[in-house]
Amino acid sequence: MKHAETVTFGGSGLDRAAQLRGDIAKTEEDPVARSLVIWRGKPLLTSEGGGLARVPLDHAIMADAGALRIFLGLDDAGPLFAVSLDNWDPELGDDDLGAFLDPSLQHHPSMPPDVCFAELRAVMTQLSPRDAELAATAKSVLSWHDSHRFCSTCGQPSVAADAGWRRVCPVCGTQHFPRTDPVVIMLITHGDDVLVGRSPGWPDGMYSLLAGFLEPGETMEAAVRREVFEEAGITVGAVGYLASQPWAFPSSLMLGCYGVATNTEITLDPVELEDARWVSRADMARAASGEHPDIKPARAGAIAHFLLENWLANTLD
Structure with missing residues (x-):
């Protein structure tokens, strides 16, 4: 797929400089070294909807950071690290905190008023490829250490x-x-229709492509066929690979695939899915433009949106 690496979190060519990880003391002493700051999985942004904030390693906010400092690599300005603000416990009264898509912002007293922590899902499409790669890497590795x-x-x-x-x-x-946990996510088609489903508890009108974790000893192709049959009772013939996406919620690698269905009668697994349906290309185009009465547009930034967008534009190649 020619556009595969344009997916959100698709990579920016960051020099991860793995050769420096074993002896990082000199790198930390570099006067131009900076750090990203994460609080409860939320990155610090330069302004609402802006890019990632990068702070000097001696900045006042670092007093609230945990002892762990992750070396992310080198960019044009020098070494980059990531820390988690483990020792900051602000008073919170926002019911949105921890919601499926948390719109709340948190401000640390050492930072300018417009520099806040924001949910990565909410801002991922606004980040540059470099910032998106850094944020996904920092969030995933710090989450791994926590667990x-x-x-x-x-x-x-x-x-x-x-x-x-x-x-x-x-x-x-x-x-x-x-x-990193591999997950297959499938663009399953039958003629000019595509298969979508929704999990229990999702926001009203939210549908997506079917997805599931790869199991030990299983090929990607087998996982696609198994997951689609288990969740929707649809058998799949030809399977192929389209694109991948690191998904730091908490630490998955989404393997975007296509599959051709050999039947259309849906048998729903109610434990996995609340609903599944075939949607025509015309109706999916209506959903993408916000004009469908039952289906909302796929969430921008997610690989499901990327695959559906390219399917509608006939650019899967």
Whole structure:
């Protein structure tokens, strides 16, 4: 697919400089080194809807950061790190905090008034490719550290190493590395129709392409066929790959695929899906423009939106 890497979080050619991770002290002392700041998974933005804020390593906000500092790599201005603001606990009264799409903003007292923390889903389409890659990387790796503090072999606390890209158990010596969970997401078509579904609890009118986790010992193609049959009772013949997207919620790699259905009768798995339906190209175009009575446009920035947009434009190639 010619447009594959234009998907949100599709990459920017960041120099991750992995060779520096083993001895990061000199890099941290570089006077131009800066850090991204994350609070409860929300990146700090230069202004509402703006780019990622980059702060010096001695900035006042860093006093509220946890001990862990992730080395993200080098950009044109120098070394970049990421920290989580673990020690900041502001008073919160916003019911939207933690919602499916959290529109709330939080301001740290050390920053200018228009510099706030924002939900990544809400701002992902406004970020440059570089900022999107940095935000996804920082959020994913910091989330991994939060959920993997103990050794899975012996249960003892592990410690961070290699500038945040490895954890080591000091008791049994087991090494642990950041994980990425592969997920297949499928553009399933039959003639000029596409299969979409919605999960229980989604906002009204929200439909998307079917998706599911790859299982151990399973090929991508087999996962596509299994997931579609399990969730909707549709059998799939030909399967192919289109594009991928790192999805830092918390740490998945979405593998965008296409598949050709060999039947159309839907048998719904009510545990997985609240509804599934075939939608014609004409109706999907209406949904994309906000004119469909039952289906809202796919969320911009998600790979489902990207695949549907290219399907409608006949640019999947």
